[in-house]
Structure formats: C-alpha cells, structure tokens
Amino acid sequence: MAKKEPKLLTRVVKGLGHWLGPETPTGKAFVAAEKGMTKAFDRLGGSERYLNLAGGVLNRALRARAAYVEAQENWLHLFRLPTSTEMDDLREEVRDVKYQIEALSYQLEAVIEALEKSRALAQGGEAPRPPAPGNTATDRPS
Amino acid sequence: MTTQSTTARLRAFVNGQIELSRELLHAAQKGSMSPYHYVKPFLLRAADIGEPPLAPTPHKVVYTNGKMRLLRFEPAVRKHATPILFVYSLINRYYILDFLPGRSLIEFMVGQGFDVYAIDWGTPGSAERRMGWDDVLNVLVKNAVKWALRLSGAKDLTMYGYCMGGTMALAYAALHPQGLRNFVAQATPVDFHEGGVFAEWTKPNRFDVDALVDAYGNVPIELMETGFSSMAPVQRMTKWLEVCRRIDDPDFVTTFLGMEHWASDNVQFPGEIYRQYIKDCYQYNNFCTGRMKVAGQAVDLSTIQVPLLNIIADNDTIAPPKSSEVLNTIVRSTDKEIMRFPVGHIGLSTSSKGPKQIWPKVAGWIAKRSDPWTAT
Known part of the structure; x- marks a missing residue:
C-alpha cells in the first residue's frame, strides 16, 4: 500500500522544526543563542539587584492600584452605593x-x-x- | 467529477481557514498569554489528530460546596477497603492526576482496585475571594474526608496530597488526625525557605502580598502565568520546536498538547488564602516551624503519626527535594519512607515512567497498609 503524502502544513511544521533543530547549521546557531539567552535569564533571575528592583516596581504598581480601589470605594460610599x-x-x-x-x-x-x-x-x-x-x-x- | 472534487476540496480548504481564523481570534479576544492557544490549532491540523482526551477515567460528582467538587472514581473490581482521597493544589486544575488514557495516576489506582476520590477546586471566582485556610481545611477538606468515608463504607482513608495540595493535606492531617490511615505526600514543599526561586521572589521586602490582594481580590490569571513563564522564559517558547520536529508522532503530539492544555488552564487563586499561603509558607516558613495557625489552632506537623510516604522528584524546581525531604524528620510516624524518582515536578504524574516505574511502587506501598475489601 502506498504511503500517504503528508499535508503541506505538516511539511511546513516539520521543516521549521528541522531548520531550527540541532543537526542543521541554522539549528546549531539557534541552540547556541538559546543557551546564551537561558544563561542570561538565569543570571538575571538570580541577581539580588534585579529582583529588588523588579519587586520594588511591582510593589509600587500594586500599592497604586490598591489606593485607586480604596479611593473608588470612598466615592461609592459618598453616593451610598x-x-x-x-x-x-x-x-x-x-x-x-x-x-x-x-x-x-x-x-x-x-x-x-x-x-x-x-x-x-x-x-x-x-x-x-x-x-x-x-x-x-x-x-x-x- | 474532477470539477466537483476540486470544488469540494476548495470548499474544505476555505472552511478550514475560516475555522482556524476563528480559533485564533477567540484566543486573542480572551487575551490568552500562553502560546498554546495560538499554536494548537496549527499543530492539531498538521498532526491530523483530535483534542487530547484529558481526564478519561469515569467518575461521579458525590459532593459539592461552592466551586469545589468531590469526584468518585469507582473501580470495576474493588480490592481494597481503604479508599484514597487526592487533595490537589489550588493552582491549576486537578486533572493532571487523570491526564491521558494509560498515563493517568487516578486511572492506575482505580485499576489496582482502590476506591478513589479527588477534590476538584473548580475555577474560583469573586465568591471565593475571602476564603481562607479555615474554610479550605476545616470545611471543604473535612467534608471531603467525611463523604469519602461515608460512601466507601470505610472507617479511615489514605490521604494523597500533591504539591500545594500536599501542604494543605498535611495541615489537615495535623489538625484532624481522625479518619486518616496513611498519608502520601507527592512533590510537597514543607520547608519553604528551601523553596527555590519562588522563595526568592516572594521575600517580604520584594513582594507585598497585602497590596496584591487588596488591589485585585483574587490573584489574576495573567499574574500567575507571568510567574510561571518567568521560571524558564526561553524554554517556554523553544519547547514548541520539539513538537514541530516530531509532528508525525501522534502520541508525542497528543501528550505534549495535553500537558500544554493543562499548563495553560490557569485559574484565579483565591485572594485571602493566597495571602495566608505566601505569608505562612514562603515568607515566614510558619508551616514548617509549627507557627501556622488555622482558626486559632496551631498546625503542628510533629503530631502526625500515620504511616507516611514522601514521594520526591529529583529534578523538581517547584518543590525542590530539599524542601520536601525534611518532612520525614518532622512527623512522629514510625512507619515512614521516602521514594525518589529521576523526573520533574509534573513528571511524577504524567511521565511515561509513571505507569511502569513510579505508580506500581506507590500503589504497592498503599496496598500493604490498606484493609482488603470483603464484599458483603
């Protein structure tokens, strides 16, 4: 029995995987880039300075929103809602x-x-x- | 004939494109952050497969309270009188325990002749905003235990906690030892100061949990998703290339999409319990040191005396082995054991090693400590 020809979409998806796979030159470059980025993100995620900075920004944003919610509720109280x-x-x-x-x-x-x-x-x-x-x-x- | 078939193919193609666009538009309208919702339609078509058959084990809903449901999975042939109650985390959905046919922990335990129950926390909404430890442990878990015992006709059960569900189940076991025969803790963090990146991110000086809960009520899905993707931002995208390479392997694609479906099926975390969880566990480690209180009662893990099985995943980054293994030194049980497996946090419930290497050992441990079933 003849093997069914794969669909165009299947070939495109497989081609993309192959193109960026570790056995092709493009893939090797991609894997190297991936490793570099992972290392960079790991360093960033473990950096006290970055975590304190990111935490500070997040906390400020959360407190601002909490204050906004409180102000909104005060207004609603004013109108007995x-x-x-x-x-x-x-x-x-x-x-x-x-x-x-x-x-x-x-x-x-x-x-x-x-x-x-x-x-x-x-x-x-x-x-x-x-x-x-x-x-x-x-x-x-x- | 040829014109007709060409027209039919053209129509099928156009319909397919419309359907695909509709699915993508729907995902965009929902504001989904996970790539799963955008990539899945392409992969399903490319691999020529249907939706992954998640949660395949037949069950009945035997108790509900708000969004929480207690599910019963009855075996065709019951061999053990002592039932198993699964307590899952409030993060994500319970069905990772009932993943795919042949890859489901619940299905496996049912096949071993256990009467299995599982708590499904559902999708919390505004009504669950103020729910705290007290509601979850002293009402919901307590009633789940009660109903599991009543329906199974047993006097005690095996409590099986997974991840944060394990932490909650341990707290329950310390508060209400009645009705518990055995305890299984799977990938359960206990010493939260060894809790890996989450412990680092949630330090009190970095994370104002009060402001988050005051601002949002429940923890929004987007914030939960951002937290998870920050753990491995690059791999979160590049893992999709592996599925592209193996697109002609339907089993692999189904398992991959099943896992991604579950991982992207985030739910809101009830605000008040999130506040208590972050403070009691990650920020002040009260849970491990016996300082955590539920409705004024201290949670003292050293009061746990039932046989304990602690299942640890060696490559776990969510509940690192160091944070789990301390449990065996805290509890007072004389019959206690640690089982370690070379998998990740989720791999304990979904990996291909599960039905072959992990679950038979776990089921054997539980069976040895359960009463045999004698039909009346």
Whole structure:
C-alpha cells in the first residue's frame, strides 16, 4: 500500500522544526543563542539587584492600584452605593449561612439515623447504615 | 467529477481557514498569554489528530460546596477497603492526576482496585475571594474526608496530597488526625525557605502580598502565568520546536498538547488564602516551624503519626527535594519512607515512567497498609 503524502502544513511544521533543530547549521546557531539567552535569564533571575528592583516596581504598581480601589470605594460610599468590599462581606455571610445549613443537615441526618437505630432495635430488625463519620456539631468552624 | 472534487476540496480548504481564523481570534479576544492557544490549532491540523482526551477515567460528582467538587472514581473490581482521597493544589486544575488514557495516576489506582476520590477546586471566582485556610481545611477538606468515608463504607482513608495540595493535606492531617490511615505526600514543599526561586521572589521586602490582594481580590490569571513563564522564559517558547520536529508522532503530539492544555488552564487563586499561603509558607516558613495557625489552632506537623510516604522528584524546581525531604524528620510516624524518582515536578504524574516505574511502587506501598475489601 502506498504511503500517504503528508499535508503541506505538516511539511511546513516539520521543516521549521528541522531548520531550527540541532543537526542543521541554522539549528546549531539557534541552540547556541538559546543557551546564551537561558544563561542570561538565569543570571538575571538570580541577581539580588534585579529582583529588588523588579519587586520594588511591582510593589509600587500594586500599592497604586490598591489606593485607586480604596479611593473608588470612598466615592461609592459618598453616593451610598455598594462597594466591592461590601459585596465580599455579603458573600461571606451567605457562605456562612450555607455552612450552617450544611451542618444542620448533618445533625438532622444523625438524628434520623439514631431514630432508625432505636426503631430497628425495638423491632429486632437489622441494623441501619453506619452514622456519618466525624463530629456533626463541629462541621462549621465559627 | 474532477470539477466537483476540486470544488469540494476548495470548499474544505476555505472552511478550514475560516475555522482556524476563528480559533485564533477567540484566543486573542480572551487575551490568552500562553502560546498554546495560538499554536494548537496549527499543530492539531498538521498532526491530523483530535483534542487530547484529558481526564478519561469515569467518575461521579458525590459532593459539592461552592466551586469545589468531590469526584468518585469507582473501580470495576474493588480490592481494597481503604479508599484514597487526592487533595490537589489550588493552582491549576486537578486533572493532571487523570491526564491521558494509560498515563493517568487516578486511572492506575482505580485499576489496582482502590476506591478513589479527588477534590476538584473548580475555577474560583469573586465568591471565593475571602476564603481562607479555615474554610479550605476545616470545611471543604473535612467534608471531603467525611463523604469519602461515608460512601466507601470505610472507617479511615489514605490521604494523597500533591504539591500545594500536599501542604494543605498535611495541615489537615495535623489538625484532624481522625479518619486518616496513611498519608502520601507527592512533590510537597514543607520547608519553604528551601523553596527555590519562588522563595526568592516572594521575600517580604520584594513582594507585598497585602497590596496584591487588596488591589485585585483574587490573584489574576495573567499574574500567575507571568510567574510561571518567568521560571524558564526561553524554554517556554523553544519547547514548541520539539513538537514541530516530531509532528508525525501522534502520541508525542497528543501528550505534549495535553500537558500544554493543562499548563495553560490557569485559574484565579483565591485572594485571602493566597495571602495566608505566601505569608505562612514562603515568607515566614510558619508551616514548617509549627507557627501556622488555622482558626486559632496551631498546625503542628510533629503530631502526625500515620504511616507516611514522601514521594520526591529529583529534578523538581517547584518543590525542590530539599524542601520536601525534611518532612520525614518532622512527623512522629514510625512507619515512614521516602521514594525518589529521576523526573520533574509534573513528571511524577504524567511521565511515561509513571505507569511502569513510579505508580506500581506507590500503589504497592498503599496496598500493604490498606484493609482488603470483603464484599458483603
């Protein structure tokens, strides 16, 4: 059976890989350049001076943005509009309520299981499924 | 006939070009920084393959809380009563543990007869902004343990933490030892002052994490991506040439694209927990020294007494061996072991050595310390 001719795109992609591969002169030059750049970046990444400088710039940019967010929230307060911090507070409260409902459902299950167990004991039937592991009362940290 | 076939080929070509342009435009509109989104359409066409079949192991969602989901991977033939619970990092997605068919750690463990559970943290949004250690450990992980035990019918389980997930799982094990039978820490940083480049970059004088969280809430994807690409900026681009050279090897291209898909599938890091993680771990090393607190309770790793397996990747730059191996000297377990493999951080879960050399040893260690399954 004749081998299927590869697509033009396949040949182009393979050609690019080959052209910059370590076995061709262009590839050798590319690999040398890659090694040089890697070495340079490694030195830069390990330089205390560079890291302090880059960190300083990043921190200044972050603090400026944090200050902008704060100013924005102050303006929103002025117009009695909800801010993103207040929305976060609200989300936190909703999450707490969700946790409480969850803990309550566990407690309810424990009660039902205890009831089933006592009913089974009274009837002399088979034991119900084992209770949920863990302490139901401590499901939600306060 | 010839005219018809020429017309059909021309139409297919034009349609292909339109589809390709659409994919590239979509990636550009999303503002993707990773080259994956721009190069993938070309490589898929050149290699004549489909999307990588990621996360292939069948599972059920058995518990959810917000964005978090607990997944259950049931074996066809269960051999061990003690289930395994995987706790993955909040960075990237869990499916690196269920990578590709034949290259999936979860699939392997299921094949060994374990009842497997995995926490998928999902894609955090603004609702997760204020989530801290307390929420993650005392609610989400705790409930995942509870549900895994309840569904598997076991009284205890093997907790399997990976990377930052390992750090969180260790904190959990120190706080809530009940229900834990064994602990497996894979590529888990413990001594963060040996944490490599990340420890250098996040020093308190260089990185104001409070300003970042106050400014953005959650850590933006772009910032996370910039951090990862800064680790090896040149290789990040030139590695694509290897796939060009091996474009006629569909298995290689599929694995490569699968890995790149996962690596570019970044999620926002919940702000509050990021603040706590950077301070407690990288900046002040509280986690290792027993000073880290969760809801007022100290996390003391020396209280861990369950059998411990510490899996270390020799070429790991994210959790360098030095930062992980200290764990065995801190815990009080009498049954503890270190396994080292000549791979990188991700290679522990995705390399071709996984199913042949790494996972059989790990599964053997866990099986020896698990109860056998007796069907009732």
